[in-house]
Amino acid sequence: MRKTYWLASYPKSGNTWFRMLVANLRRDTPVDINDIPERSGIASARAWFDSVMMFPSSLLTHEECDRLRPMVYEALAQEVLEDDPEEAETMIGHTRFVKTHDSYTYNPDGGALLAGIKGADGAILIVRDPRDVAPSLANHNRTSIDDAIGFMADAGSAFCGHRDRQPNQLRQQLAGWSGFIQAWLAQTDIPVHLVRYEDMHADTGGMLRTALAFAGIDATHEETARAAGFAEFGELKKQEEARGFREAPRPKAGAGPGSFFRRGVSGGWRDELSTEQVARIERDHAPMMARLGYAPARDMTERMAG
Amino acid sequence: MFFYTVSGLSVASSLVLPGLIAAPELPGVTPDVVIREGDVPAALEDAESLGPTWQVAQGRFLLEVPGIIRMLLTEGREIVFATADGIASEEAAVFVSGTGFGILLHQRERIVLHASAVRVRDSAVLFCGPSGAGKSTLAAALSDAGYDLVTDDFCGISMDTSGLPWVQPDGRQLKLWQNSIDKLDMAERRAAPVRKVLEKFYVEPRAASVVALPLAAIYVLREARPPAAPGILRPNIVDGALMVRGNAYRPAMVRRMKQQPLYFQAAASISQRAGVFTLTRELNFAKFPAVIGWLEAHWRELGLLERAA
Numbered sequence: 001m002r003k004t005y006w007l008a009s010y011p012k013s014g015n016t017w018f019r020m021l022v023a024n025l026r027r028d029t030p031v032d033i034n035d036i037p038e039r040s041g042i043a044s045a046r047a048w049f050d051s052v053m054m055f056p057s058s059l060l061t062h063e064e065c066d067r068l069r070p071m072v073y074e075a076l077a078q079e080v081l082e083d084d085p086e087e088a089e090t091m092i093g094h095t096r097f098v099k100t101h102d103s104y105t106y107n108p109d110g111g112a113l114l115a116g117i118k119g120a121d122g123a124i125l126i127v128r129d130p131r132d133v134a135p136s137l138a139n140h141n142r143t144s145i146d147d148a149i150g151f152m153a154d155a156g157s158a159f160c161g162h163r164d165r166q167p168n169q170l171r172q173q174l175a176g177w178s179g180f181i182q183a184w185l186a187q188t189d190i191p192v193h194l195v196r197y198e199d200m201h202a203d204t205g206g207m208l209r210t211a212l213a214f215a216g217i218d219a220t221h222e223e224t225a226r227a228a229g230f231a232e233f234g235e236l237k238k239q240e241e242a243r244g245f246r247e248a249p250r251p252k253a254g255a256g257p258g259s260f261f262r263r264g265v266s267g268g269w270r271d272e273l274s275t276e277q278v279a280r281i282e283r284d285h286a287p288m289m290a291r292l293g294y295a296p297a298r299d300m301t302e303r304m305a306g
Numbered sequence: 307m308f309f310y311t312v313s314g315l316s317v318a319s320s321l322v323l324p325g326l327i328a329a330p331e332l333p334g335v336t337p338d339v340v341i342r343e344g345d346v347p348a349a350l351e352d353a354e355s356l357g358p359t360w361q362v363a364q365g366r367f368l369l370e371v372p373g374i375i376r377m378l379l380t381e382g383r384e385i386v387f388a389t390a391d392g393i394a395s396e397e398a399a400v401f402v403s404g405t406g407f408g409i410l411l412h413q414r415e416r417i418v419l420h421a422s423a424v425r426v427r428d429s430a431v432l433f434c435g436p437s438g439a440g441k442s443t444l445a446a447a448l449s450d451a452g453y454d455l456v457t458d459d460f461c462g463i464s465m466d467t468s469g470l471p472w473v474q475p476d477g478r479q480l481k482l483w484q485n486s487i488d489k490l491d492m493a494e495r496r497a498a499p500v501r502k503v504l505e506k507f508y509v510e511p512r513a514a515s516v517v518a519l520p521l522a523a524i525y526v527l528r529e530a531r532p533p534a535a536p537g538i539l540r541p542n543i544v545d546g547a548l549m550v551r552g553n554a555y556r557p558a559m560v561r562r563m564k565q566q567p568l569y570f571q572a573a574a575s576i577s578q579r580a581g582v583f584t585l586t587r588e589l590n591f592a593k594f595p596a597v598i599g600w601l602e603a604h605w606r607e608l609g610l611l612e613r614a615a
Contacts, residue, residue: 034533046436046437046438047436047437050436050437050556051556051557051558052357052358052558053357053358053359053360054357054359054360054369054405054409054556054558054559055369055371055401055405056404056405056437057437058437058438058506059400059401059404059405059500059501059504059506061503061504064373067372067373068358068359068372071358071359072358074358075357075358162485163504163505164483164484164485164505165483165484165485165486166437166438166483166506167438168438243532243533244531244532244533245532245533246531246532246533246534247531248531248532250531250589251588
């Protein structure tokens, strides 16, 4: 029986790292970062919609697409598509892991965009300290950090939401950093396993073993430790420096392509954000930060001071 | 009825289909394809395979675009459609002329690629790729650079008795998003919206070819992002054939209709007779002149620009 698990995350929270870990499980050598599915590796890929529905999403409005998307995920959960010979799904045995940056929303017909239990057996929700997300998102979107902070606070923010051109993916409503996580935690359609980026750092292999167990996959300590080594930040960055990474930020006028694997640390915000920026993020997201255990800077300083 | 020529077929339609080659009515001649409004069943009783909004049975294909239109396609000869309540037929026309006709061509066992094509002297060159790869905008830029439009979006290919692939024109207008129209400076040639709710419009090309042309080259469009470097490359013949097959108008259609062998043979033959290449470039309007420069240099290398018109 085929199973599907969403890898749900607000952008720049460790989703790609997690996919690299999964891809490296039970391998003898580290997987090439450019062999991870890109175009068909995400729920919002147009190719899936067009292929399942037989008419192009590009002739529909975002809202019309949203009404039909549950049908696409329900069909995909049941059948194996072999449409793209260049990309294979991220799978372990019969379990597929599909990245999504869609907030857990319901469409105007009242259906869950991602089709609830008909679309997936569960979700691994990856979260990261919003103060670390902000500079990373700024790098990815090639905007200022202040703009990234504004984007994260905007409940109406989306990826690929243009209407005057064809975005490369279906629109993803992000709902803001807090809204995204809140929506996934509040829904009761499918089980969710929460993973904190910071805990991925602290014990990569252990985090992976627990997450895989949630998805019904037994992996030994040795297997997950080995995958963790293969997907270690230094290895990923080395690969990107040598050959580039196709998911890296697009080149910007006057600047070359950006790098995807930037710092790979937690707590880097301390030397990247101004005091005002830190305060703004903490003000925007206080309840969700508290819920996830991300302490405000003032507390941290006081605690460190003793 | 309105009369058109699409991919080499004569079409009689009760619905105005923007962008197709208008044809004179030929008294006493039975059209290859009839398109008319009528009753469309909710389901096919003997469906052999189904998807969320479509069903395939022997010789028939039922497709619904929920809230917009339902179509029954029969043996590559007929499309009967019914629009949903409150939907004007003009609003549904693009689904008939695009998706409907594309699937109908599959029913006729025609090779249909998801591609745009332009005329280079006495041949056709194709640009393939998934939705959003930039097929139409590249064809639009090339049409302004003096290469007549042959097809947009999908492209019917037929093999002659000697196995030479020919591209059937369908004279479509281009379908471009407003952002592309602005960037390509084509506002003056903008026609009706493809659908009223979309900022996507029919655009008159500078010129369109109405004759069938031998297929000289297929370019599979790729975005230049590391490690894919910009430029034109020739894949090996097996990869080339796989790329051709992978760019069928609806790969799932090929599978459902069990046409994989047909496509593989045609793709192998096309790879042998016509060059299959990858064209990797940045998705950036400012780069169009450079990309057209690469293509022209490549066409000179292939001898396409030397042949007599």
